[in-house]
Amino acid sequence: MTNPIENTISDAIVRCFAEKLRTNLTVDVAIVGGGPSALVAAKTLADAGIRTAIFERKLAPGGGTWGGGMLFNEVVVQDDALYILDEFGINHKPIENAPGYHSLDSVEMASGLIFGALKAGAKIFNSVSVEDIVFRDEKVGGLVINWTPVERLGMHVDPLTVLSSCVLDGTGHPSEIIRLAVEKAKIQLDTPTGSILGERPMWVDKGEASTVENTREYFPGLFACGMSANNVMGGYRMGPIFGGMLMSGKKVAKLIQAKFGK
Numbered sequence: 371m372t373n374p375i376e377n378t379i380s381d382a383i384v385r386c387f388a389e390k391l392r393t394n395l396t397v398d399v400a401i402v403g404g405g406p407s408a409l410v411a412a413k414t415l416a417d418a419g420i421r422t423a424i425f426e427r428k429l430a431p432g433g434g435t436w437g438g439g440m441l442f443n444e445v446v447v448q449d450d451a452l453y454i455l456d457e458f459g460i461n462h463k464p465i466e467n468a469p470g471y472h473s474l475d476s477v478e479m480a481s482g483l484i485f486g487a488l489k490a491g492a493k494i495f496n497s498v499s500v501e502d503i504v505f506r507d508e509k510v511g512g513l514v515i516n517w518t519p520v521e522r523l524g525m526h527v528d529p530l531t532v533l534s535s536c537v538l539d540g541t542g543h544p545s546e547i548i549r550l551a552v553e554k555a556k557i558q559l560d561t562p563t564g565s566i567l568g569e570r571p572m573w574v575d576k577g578e579a580s581t582v583e584n585t586r587e588y589f590p591g592l593f594a595c596g597m598s599a600n601n602v603m604g605g606y607r608m609g610p611i612f613g614g615m616l617m618s619g620k621k622v623a624k625l626i627q628a629k630f631g632k
């Protein structure tokens with residue numbers, strides 16, 4: 371009997387997904403969270419030939435990009451970061467009364483960053499939550515993952531693991547992975563207290579600058595970018611301006627590339 375189409379579709383989906391996950395159970399860089407900084411990092415790393423996978427809790431990657439400012443779906447980017455939007459082919463226009471600043475459609479930015487990262491060869495696993503890290507011989511060695519619905523429903527289901535040479539925390543404001551590393555692996559971070567300093571309130575230009583400054587390796591093999599990095603180092607928040615996030619993604623990718631000699 372020939373296989374009915376219903377079955378062929380299901381078979382293809384199961385086989386293709388299993389192959390995608392299986393070939394990404396060991397990667398060079400495992401990124402947690404698919405916000406703007408992580409997506410820029412993923413494209414830059416993949417362009418350099420570094421095997422990169424993003425694990426994103428939500429169904430739609432893009433993090434805090436989609437909603438613009440208070441659901442007005444426009445965001446702002448500064449001159450310095452325009453070249454990154456151009457690399458992704460994302461449109462922008464100057465703001466008349468604010469020299470050096472540009473506005474763009476937040477939906478185009480989110481979808482453009484996702485598409486660019488995928489096209490460069492990074493893989494994205496959505497609806498996957500990272501619930502722990504692999505920590506062997508005092509080294510961060512990968513991620514512990516589970517389906518988001520399992521996490522949300524509190525189901526008692528054991529996770530799977532992904533091994534990687536580097537882990538990048540792109541989880542935004544809560545710095546979830548660095549927090550896990552501090553609380554469960556008891557690691558000393560490369561910060562003044564050895565722990566997470568915590569985000570400070572809004573101060574736009576300071577926050578933008580500190581997001582890039584605070585983007586770095588906090589423990590061998592464990593990096594943070596975007597708002598996660600800012601939270602770890604006690605930087606200021608900045609709201610719907612995204613140049614710092616994009617430049618943070620570029621910076622962390624370059625730091626990781628240097629580790630791989632690429």
Ligand code: 48F
Pocket residue numbers: 402403404405406407408425426427428431432433434435498499500501540541542543546595596597598607608609610611612615
């Ligand atoms: O917060 P988020 O957008 O990351 P970002 O690159 O950008 C911050 C800005 O969007 C905005 C801002 C700009 O001025 O302040 O907030 O720092 O995205 C973080 C992503 O990580 C996912 C989360 O669902 C979101 O999409 N995430 C967080 N924790 C986990 C996770 C986890 N444990 N496992 C998987 N994904």
